[in-house]
Amino acid sequence: MIYKIIEREHFQVVGIKREFSCVNGENLREIPKMWDDVHADGTNDLLVELNNGEIKGVVGVCVDKRSQQPELMDYWIAAEYEGPQPEGLEILDIPAAKWGVFEIHGAMPDSMQNAWKQIFSEWFPSSHFEHAAGPELEVYSPGDPWSPDYYSEIWIPLK
Template sequence: MSHLHSLNEAMEYIESHLDQKIDMKEVARKALSSEYEFKRIFSFLSGMTLSDYIRKRRLTLAAMALQKGGAKVIDVANQYGYSSPDAFSRAFERYHHILPSEVRTRTHTLKSCPIMTFRLTIEGGEEMNYRIEEKTEFKVAGYCMEMIMEENQLKPSYDEVLEKLTDERVEELTDLSDREPSGVIHVTTDYRQLSEHTEAFNHYIGAAVSKDYSGNKETHDIKASAWAVFEIEGDWESVEKEWMRIYSEWLPSSNFELIEGAEILASKENSSEVWIQVKKR
Protein backbone atom coordinates (compact mmCIF):
# COMPACT_ATOMS: atom_id res chain seq x y z
CA MET A 1 0.00 0.00 0.00
CA SER A 2 1.42 3.42 -0.97
CA HIS A 3 1.73 6.14 1.63
CA LEU A 4 -0.56 8.32 -0.51
CA HIS A 5 -3.26 5.62 -0.44
CA SER A 6 -2.94 5.31 3.34
CA LEU A 7 -3.36 9.09 3.76
CA ASN A 8 -6.64 8.87 1.85
CA GLU A 9 -7.77 5.95 4.00
CA ALA A 10 -7.26 8.23 6.99
CA MET A 11 -9.38 10.92 5.33
CA GLU A 12 -12.13 8.36 4.65
CA TYR A 13 -12.05 7.35 8.31
CA ILE A 14 -12.45 10.98 9.38
CA GLU A 15 -15.37 11.48 7.00
CA SER A 16 -17.17 8.38 8.28
CA HIS A 17 -16.76 9.48 11.92
CA LEU A 18 -17.77 13.14 11.73
CA ASP A 19 -20.86 12.35 13.82
CA GLN A 20 -18.70 10.58 16.44
CA LYS A 21 -15.58 11.26 18.47
CA ILE A 22 -12.66 10.95 16.05
CA ASP A 23 -9.83 8.78 17.37
CA MET A 24 -6.68 10.55 16.16
CA LYS A 25 -4.54 7.53 17.02
CA GLU A 26 -6.65 5.48 14.58
CA VAL A 27 -6.35 8.26 11.98
CA ALA A 28 -2.56 8.13 12.32
CA ARG A 29 -2.56 4.32 12.16
CA LYS A 30 -4.52 4.35 8.90
CA ALA A 31 -2.22 7.07 7.52
CA LEU A 32 0.87 4.97 8.39
CA SER A 33 2.26 8.03 10.11
CA SER A 34 2.34 9.84 13.42
CA GLU A 35 -0.44 12.22 14.44
CA TYR A 36 2.09 15.04 14.15
CA GLU A 37 3.12 14.16 10.59
CA PHE A 38 -0.45 13.71 9.40
CA LYS A 39 -1.54 17.07 10.81
CA ARG A 40 1.47 18.87 9.31
CA ILE A 41 1.01 17.29 5.86
CA PHE A 42 -2.69 18.10 5.94
CA SER A 43 -2.05 21.71 6.94
CA PHE A 44 0.48 22.28 4.16
CA LEU A 45 -1.65 20.66 1.47
CA SER A 46 -5.00 22.18 2.41
CA GLY A 47 -4.01 25.58 3.77
CA MET A 48 -6.01 24.95 6.95
CA THR A 49 -5.52 22.99 10.14
CA LEU A 50 -7.03 19.52 10.45
CA SER A 51 -9.24 20.65 13.35
CA ASP A 52 -10.55 23.52 11.22
CA TYR A 53 -11.35 21.13 8.36
CA ILE A 54 -13.22 18.77 10.70
CA ARG A 55 -15.19 21.71 12.14
CA LYS A 56 -16.13 22.95 8.65
CA ARG A 57 -17.16 19.48 7.45
CA ARG A 58 -19.35 18.99 10.53
CA LEU A 59 -21.02 22.36 10.07
CA THR A 60 -21.53 21.62 6.36
CA LEU A 61 -23.30 18.34 7.20
CA ALA A 62 -25.25 20.01 10.01
CA ALA A 63 -26.61 22.60 7.56
CA MET A 64 -27.67 19.83 5.16
CA ALA A 65 -29.45 18.00 7.97
CA LEU A 66 -31.36 21.13 8.96
CA GLN A 67 -32.26 21.92 5.34
CA LYS A 68 -33.90 18.53 4.91
CA GLY A 69 -36.37 19.40 7.64
CA GLY A 70 -37.58 17.39 10.61
CA ALA A 71 -34.34 17.50 12.59
CA LYS A 72 -34.26 19.55 15.80
CA VAL A 73 -31.36 21.93 16.38
CA ILE A 74 -30.52 20.25 19.69
CA ASP A 75 -30.36 16.83 18.00
CA VAL A 76 -28.10 18.09 15.20
CA ALA A 77 -25.88 19.84 17.76
CA ASN A 78 -25.48 16.57 19.70
CA GLN A 79 -24.89 14.58 16.52
CA TYR A 80 -21.93 16.73 15.51
CA GLY A 81 -20.25 16.90 18.87
CA TYR A 82 -21.40 20.20 20.37
CA SER A 83 -21.88 20.30 24.12
CA SER A 84 -24.94 22.57 23.96
CA PRO A 85 -27.33 24.16 21.43
CA ASP A 86 -25.82 27.56 22.31
CA ALA A 87 -22.27 26.42 21.46
CA PHE A 88 -23.56 24.90 18.21
CA SER A 89 -25.50 28.06 17.30
CA ARG A 90 -22.43 30.26 17.84
CA ALA A 91 -20.23 28.01 15.69
CA PHE A 92 -22.94 27.66 13.02
CA GLU A 93 -23.51 31.42 12.79
CA ARG A 94 -19.77 32.12 12.69
CA TYR A 95 -19.40 29.78 9.70
CA HIS A 96 -22.68 30.19 7.79
CA HIS A 97 -23.62 33.74 8.94
CA ILE A 98 -27.09 32.54 9.85
CA LEU A 99 -28.55 30.89 12.94
CA PRO A 100 -29.39 27.18 12.65
CA SER A 101 -32.99 27.95 13.62
CA GLU A 102 -33.31 30.21 10.54
CA VAL A 103 -32.14 27.67 7.94
CA ARG A 104 -35.63 26.49 7.02
CA THR A 105 -37.35 29.87 7.34
CA ARG A 106 -35.03 32.14 5.36
CA THR A 107 -33.47 32.10 1.92
CA HIS A 108 -29.78 32.26 2.60
CA THR A 109 -26.55 31.13 0.99
CA LEU A 110 -24.91 28.47 3.14
CA LYS A 111 -21.26 27.51 3.00
CA SER A 112 -20.07 24.05 2.04
CA CYS A 113 -16.64 22.59 2.75
CA PRO A 114 -15.99 19.77 0.23
CA ILE A 115 -14.48 16.41 1.14
CA MET A 116 -10.72 16.48 0.71
CA THR A 117 -8.47 13.76 -0.68
CA PHE A 118 -4.73 13.64 -1.22
CA ARG A 119 -3.31 13.58 -4.73
CA LEU A 120 0.31 13.52 -5.77
CA THR A 121 0.85 15.83 -8.74
CA ILE A 122 4.33 16.30 -10.14
CA GLU A 123 4.56 18.92 -12.85
CA GLY A 124 7.54 19.07 -15.18
CA GLY A 125 9.67 16.59 -13.26
CA GLU A 126 11.34 19.35 -11.23
CA GLU A 127 14.25 18.08 -9.18
CA MET A 128 14.53 18.64 -5.44
CA ASN A 129 17.99 18.98 -3.97
CA TYR A 130 18.22 17.43 -0.52
CA ARG A 131 20.53 15.53 1.77
CA ILE A 132 20.06 13.52 4.96
CA GLU A 133 22.17 14.56 7.94
CA GLU A 134 22.53 13.00 11.38
CA LYS A 135 22.95 15.63 14.06
CA THR A 136 23.52 15.38 17.78
CA GLU A 137 21.54 17.43 20.29
CA PHE A 138 21.92 21.21 20.14
CA LYS A 139 20.07 24.34 21.23
CA VAL A 140 18.39 27.24 19.51
CA ALA A 141 19.09 30.52 21.32
CA GLY A 142 17.33 33.76 20.44
CA TYR A 143 13.93 35.43 20.58
CA CYS A 144 10.75 33.38 20.98
CA MET A 145 7.17 34.33 20.08
CA GLU A 146 3.99 32.31 20.57
CA MET A 147 2.05 32.15 17.32
CA ILE A 148 -1.72 31.57 17.49
CA MET A 149 -3.63 30.05 14.58
CA GLU A 150 -7.35 30.66 15.09
CA GLU A 151 -9.76 29.66 12.33
CA ASN A 152 -6.89 29.83 9.84
CA GLN A 153 -5.76 33.33 10.90
CA LEU A 154 -2.19 33.66 12.23
CA LYS A 155 -1.50 36.13 15.05
CA PRO A 156 0.93 37.82 15.00
CA SER A 157 1.53 37.70 11.25
CA TYR A 158 4.96 36.74 9.90
CA ASP A 159 5.42 40.33 8.72
CA GLU A 160 5.00 41.47 12.33
CA VAL A 161 7.49 38.81 13.44
CA LEU A 162 10.09 39.94 10.89
CA GLU A 163 9.78 43.52 12.12
CA LYS A 164 11.54 42.35 15.29
CA LEU A 165 14.58 41.24 13.29
CA THR A 166 16.63 44.45 13.45
CA ASP A 167 20.11 44.79 11.95
CA GLU A 168 21.53 44.80 15.47
CA ARG A 169 19.82 41.50 16.31
CA VAL A 170 20.96 39.93 13.02
CA GLU A 171 24.58 40.78 13.85
CA GLU A 172 24.18 39.58 17.43
CA LEU A 173 22.66 36.22 16.43
CA THR A 174 25.16 35.70 13.60
CA ASP A 175 28.02 36.07 16.09
CA LEU A 176 26.27 33.67 18.48
CA SER A 177 25.90 30.87 15.89
CA ASP A 178 28.42 28.04 16.35
CA ARG A 179 26.54 25.07 14.85
CA GLU A 180 24.87 24.20 11.58
CA PRO A 181 22.54 25.44 10.27
CA SER A 182 24.70 28.54 10.57
CA GLY A 183 23.70 32.17 10.85
CA VAL A 184 20.26 33.50 11.75
CA ILE A 185 17.62 30.77 11.62
CA HIS A 186 13.83 30.64 11.96
CA VAL A 187 12.61 27.68 14.01
CA THR A 188 9.03 26.52 14.55
CA THR A 189 8.33 23.99 17.27
CA ASP A 190 5.92 22.87 20.02
CA TYR A 191 2.76 22.65 17.91
CA ARG A 192 -0.22 22.27 20.23
CA GLN A 193 -4.01 22.32 20.21
CA LEU A 194 -5.44 25.01 22.51
CA SER A 195 -9.12 24.46 21.67
CA GLU A 196 -11.33 23.05 18.95
CA HIS A 197 -10.68 26.11 16.79
CA THR A 198 -7.26 27.26 18.00
CA GLU A 199 -3.74 25.91 17.61
CA ALA A 200 -0.43 27.41 18.63
CA PHE A 201 3.28 26.97 18.07
CA ASN A 202 6.48 28.69 19.12
CA HIS A 203 8.56 30.60 16.60
CA TYR A 204 12.20 31.35 17.35
CA ILE A 205 14.41 33.82 15.55
CA GLY A 206 17.77 32.65 16.75
CA ALA A 207 20.98 30.74 16.18
CA ALA A 208 22.08 27.13 16.54
CA VAL A 209 24.41 26.81 19.53
CA SER A 210 26.06 24.13 21.62
CA LYS A 211 23.81 22.14 23.98
CA ASP A 212 25.74 23.58 26.95
CA TYR A 213 24.99 27.20 25.98
CA SER A 214 24.31 29.28 29.12
CA GLY A 215 23.82 32.81 27.78
CA ASN A 216 20.91 35.20 28.36
CA LYS A 217 18.79 34.32 25.32
CA GLU A 218 15.61 32.22 25.30
CA THR A 219 16.50 28.65 24.35
CA HIS A 220 14.92 25.49 22.98
CA ASP A 221 16.53 22.04 23.07
CA ILE A 222 16.68 20.24 19.72
CA LYS A 223 16.94 16.49 20.14
CA ALA A 224 19.41 14.34 18.23
CA SER A 225 17.89 12.98 15.02
CA ALA A 226 18.18 12.63 11.29
CA TRP A 227 17.35 15.73 9.26
CA ALA A 228 16.20 16.07 5.67
CA VAL A 229 17.82 19.26 4.40
CA PHE A 230 16.45 20.86 1.23
CA GLU A 231 18.50 23.38 -0.72
CA ILE A 232 16.50 26.14 -2.38
CA GLU A 233 17.68 28.90 -4.68
CA GLY A 234 15.60 32.03 -5.16
CA ASP A 235 13.41 34.51 -3.32
CA TRP A 236 10.77 33.88 -0.65
CA GLU A 237 8.22 32.85 -3.30
CA SER A 238 10.60 30.07 -4.39
CA VAL A 239 11.06 28.98 -0.77
CA GLU A 240 7.29 28.79 -0.21
CA LYS A 241 6.84 26.75 -3.40
CA GLU A 242 9.57 24.25 -2.48
CA TRP A 243 8.39 24.01 1.13
CA MET A 244 4.96 23.03 -0.17
CA ARG A 245 6.55 20.40 -2.44
CA ILE A 246 8.39 18.89 0.53
CA TYR A 247 5.04 18.08 2.13
CA SER A 248 2.98 17.41 -0.99
CA GLU A 249 5.53 15.43 -3.03
CA TRP A 250 8.63 14.39 -1.14
CA LEU A 251 7.21 13.17 2.19
CA PRO A 252 4.29 11.13 0.77
CA SER A 253 6.59 9.39 -1.73
CA SER A 254 9.75 8.98 0.37
CA ASN A 255 10.70 6.28 2.86
CA PHE A 256 11.08 8.90 5.59
CA GLU A 257 8.52 9.99 8.19
CA LEU A 258 8.28 13.44 9.74
CA ILE A 259 8.83 13.30 13.50
CA GLU A 260 7.61 15.74 16.11
CA GLY A 261 10.32 18.30 16.65
CA ALA A 262 11.57 21.44 14.96
CA GLU A 263 11.38 22.82 11.43
CA ILE A 264 14.14 25.24 10.49
CA LEU A 265 14.58 27.83 7.76
CA ALA A 266 18.10 29.15 7.21
CA SER A 267 18.51 31.85 4.53
CA LYS A 268 21.45 33.84 3.19
CA GLU A 269 20.90 36.30 0.36
CA ASN A 270 19.21 34.30 -2.43
CA SER A 271 19.90 30.83 -1.02
CA SER A 272 17.93 28.94 1.64
CA GLU A 273 17.79 25.61 3.41
CA VAL A 274 14.72 23.98 4.96
CA TRP A 275 15.54 21.46 7.71
CA ILE A 276 12.93 18.95 8.92
CA GLN A 277 13.42 16.16 11.46
CA VAL A 278 12.72 12.69 10.06
CA LYS A 279 13.15 8.99 10.64
CA LYS A 280 12.99 5.93 8.39
CA ARG A 281 9.49 4.47 7.98
Protein backbone atom coordinates (compact mmCIF):
# COMPACT_ATOMS: atom_id res chain seq x y z
CA MET A 1 0.00 0.00 0.00
CA ILE A 2 1.19 3.48 -0.82
CA TYR A 3 0.68 5.86 2.10
CA LYS A 4 2.10 8.90 3.82
CA ILE A 5 1.88 10.24 7.36
CA ILE A 6 0.78 13.87 7.73
CA GLU A 7 -0.25 16.15 10.59
CA ARG A 8 -3.10 18.65 10.38
CA GLU A 9 -4.63 21.13 12.74
CA HIS A 10 -8.37 20.87 13.29
CA PHE A 11 -10.64 21.73 10.36
CA GLN A 12 -14.31 21.50 9.55
CA VAL A 13 -16.46 19.88 6.92
CA VAL A 14 -19.98 20.73 5.86
CA GLY A 15 -22.48 18.22 4.54
CA ILE A 16 -25.18 15.72 5.38
CA LYS A 17 -25.10 12.68 7.66
CA ARG A 18 -27.01 9.46 8.13
CA GLU A 19 -26.76 6.79 10.79
CA PHE A 20 -26.01 3.21 9.72
CA SER A 21 -25.84 -0.16 11.39
CA CYS A 22 -22.55 -2.06 11.07
CA VAL A 23 -24.34 -5.40 11.63
CA ASN A 24 -24.02 -7.91 8.79
CA GLY A 25 -22.36 -5.35 6.50
CA GLU A 26 -25.46 -3.14 6.29
CA ASN A 27 -23.24 -0.03 6.11
CA LEU A 28 -21.37 -1.50 3.10
CA ARG A 29 -24.67 -1.90 1.23
CA GLU A 30 -26.42 1.30 2.34
CA ILE A 31 -23.62 3.90 2.08
CA PRO A 32 -23.34 3.49 -1.74
CA LYS A 33 -27.11 4.16 -1.90
CA MET A 34 -26.56 7.39 0.07
CA TRP A 35 -23.99 8.44 -2.54
CA ASP A 36 -26.53 7.69 -5.30
CA ASP A 37 -29.00 9.98 -3.48
CA VAL A 38 -26.59 12.93 -3.16
CA HIS A 39 -25.65 12.67 -6.85
CA ALA A 40 -29.33 12.53 -7.86
CA ASP A 41 -30.57 15.42 -5.67
CA GLY A 42 -27.73 17.89 -6.43
CA THR A 43 -26.14 17.80 -2.95
CA ASN A 44 -22.84 16.53 -4.40
CA ASP A 45 -22.67 19.48 -6.81
CA LEU A 46 -23.37 21.91 -3.94
CA LEU A 47 -20.56 20.36 -1.87
CA VAL A 48 -18.13 20.70 -4.79
CA GLU A 49 -19.02 24.41 -4.97
CA LEU A 50 -18.59 24.89 -1.20
CA ASN A 51 -15.24 23.05 -1.03
CA ASN A 52 -12.73 25.75 -0.04
CA GLY A 53 -10.32 23.83 2.20
CA GLU A 54 -7.03 21.98 1.71
CA ILE A 55 -8.74 18.69 0.85
CA LYS A 56 -9.93 18.99 -2.72
CA GLY A 57 -12.97 16.90 -3.47
CA VAL A 58 -15.92 15.47 -1.61
CA VAL A 59 -15.30 13.43 1.53
CA GLY A 60 -17.07 10.55 3.19
CA VAL A 61 -16.58 10.80 6.96
CA CYS A 62 -16.97 7.71 9.15
CA VAL A 63 -17.78 8.48 12.78
CA ASP A 64 -17.74 5.37 14.97
CA LYS A 65 -20.47 5.57 17.61
CA ARG A 66 -20.02 2.06 19.03
CA SER A 67 -18.70 3.36 22.36
CA GLN A 68 -22.10 5.02 22.94
CA GLN A 69 -24.35 2.91 20.71
CA PRO A 70 -23.13 -0.60 19.84
CA GLU A 71 -22.88 -1.39 16.12
CA LEU A 72 -23.79 2.12 14.90
CA MET A 73 -21.89 4.71 12.90
CA ASP A 74 -22.62 8.10 11.37
CA TYR A 75 -21.57 8.58 7.78
CA TRP A 76 -21.20 12.07 6.37
CA ILE A 77 -20.96 13.14 2.77
CA ALA A 78 -19.26 16.49 3.02
CA ALA A 79 -16.56 18.88 1.84
CA GLU A 80 -13.84 20.72 3.73
CA TYR A 81 -15.29 24.20 4.21
CA GLU A 82 -14.61 27.36 6.16
CA GLY A 83 -17.49 29.80 6.49
CA PRO A 84 -21.02 30.22 7.80
CA GLN A 85 -23.23 27.13 7.95
CA PRO A 86 -25.17 26.82 4.69
CA GLU A 87 -28.91 26.22 4.99
CA GLY A 88 -29.84 22.54 4.98
CA LEU A 89 -26.32 21.31 5.80
CA GLU A 90 -24.52 20.48 9.05
CA ILE A 91 -20.97 21.25 10.16
CA LEU A 92 -18.64 18.65 11.67
CA ASP A 93 -15.39 19.62 13.39
CA ILE A 94 -12.47 17.29 12.61
CA PRO A 95 -9.91 17.37 15.44
CA ALA A 96 -6.18 17.92 14.94
CA ALA A 97 -4.47 14.60 14.28
CA LYS A 98 -1.63 12.65 12.79
CA TRP A 99 -3.13 10.95 9.71
CA GLY A 100 -2.24 7.91 7.68
CA VAL A 101 -3.21 8.88 4.12
CA PHE A 102 -3.61 5.82 1.89
CA GLU A 103 -3.72 6.06 -1.91
CA ILE A 104 -6.43 4.16 -3.75
CA HIS A 105 -6.53 3.57 -7.50
CA GLY A 106 -9.63 2.05 -9.07
CA ALA A 107 -13.38 2.20 -9.54
CA MET A 108 -15.82 2.84 -6.71
CA PRO A 109 -17.19 1.42 -4.50
CA ASP A 110 -15.14 -1.81 -4.71
CA SER A 111 -11.68 -0.19 -4.61
CA MET A 112 -12.59 1.83 -1.51
CA GLN A 113 -14.14 -1.13 0.32
CA ASN A 114 -11.19 -3.40 -0.56
CA ALA A 115 -8.70 -0.79 0.66
CA TRP A 116 -10.47 -0.55 4.04
CA LYS A 117 -10.17 -4.32 4.44
CA GLN A 118 -6.48 -4.30 3.46
CA ILE A 119 -5.62 -1.44 5.85
CA PHE A 120 -7.14 -3.23 8.84
CA SER A 121 -6.12 -6.80 7.96
CA GLU A 122 -2.58 -6.12 6.66
CA TRP A 123 -1.29 -2.59 7.30
CA PHE A 124 -2.22 -2.09 10.96
CA PRO A 125 -0.95 -5.53 12.09
CA SER A 126 2.42 -4.91 10.40
CA SER A 127 2.85 -1.22 11.32
CA HIS A 128 3.86 0.37 14.61
CA PHE A 129 0.79 2.62 14.54
CA GLU A 130 -2.54 2.26 16.28
CA HIS A 131 -5.88 3.75 15.32
CA ALA A 132 -6.46 6.97 17.26
CA ALA A 133 -9.88 8.13 18.33
CA GLY A 134 -11.62 10.29 15.78
CA PRO A 135 -13.35 10.21 12.45
CA GLU A 136 -11.96 8.48 9.35
CA LEU A 137 -12.10 10.15 5.94
CA GLU A 138 -12.65 8.87 2.42
CA VAL A 139 -11.47 11.54 -0.03
CA TYR A 140 -13.06 11.44 -3.47
CA SER A 141 -11.13 13.60 -5.91
CA PRO A 142 -12.72 15.22 -8.96
CA GLY A 143 -13.14 12.82 -11.88
CA ASP A 144 -15.08 9.72 -12.83
CA PRO A 145 -15.38 7.53 -9.71
CA TRP A 146 -16.27 4.49 -11.84
CA SER A 147 -13.09 4.73 -13.92
CA PRO A 148 -10.51 1.95 -13.42
CA ASP A 149 -7.80 4.60 -12.86
CA TYR A 150 -9.82 6.85 -10.48
CA TYR A 151 -7.75 8.28 -7.57
CA SER A 152 -9.08 8.53 -4.02
CA GLU A 153 -7.69 8.35 -0.49
CA ILE A 154 -8.47 7.02 2.98
CA TRP A 155 -7.37 9.14 5.95
CA ILE A 156 -7.10 7.37 9.32
CA PRO A 157 -6.13 9.12 12.58
CA LEU A 158 -3.05 7.47 14.10
CA LYS A 159 -1.19 7.27 17.38
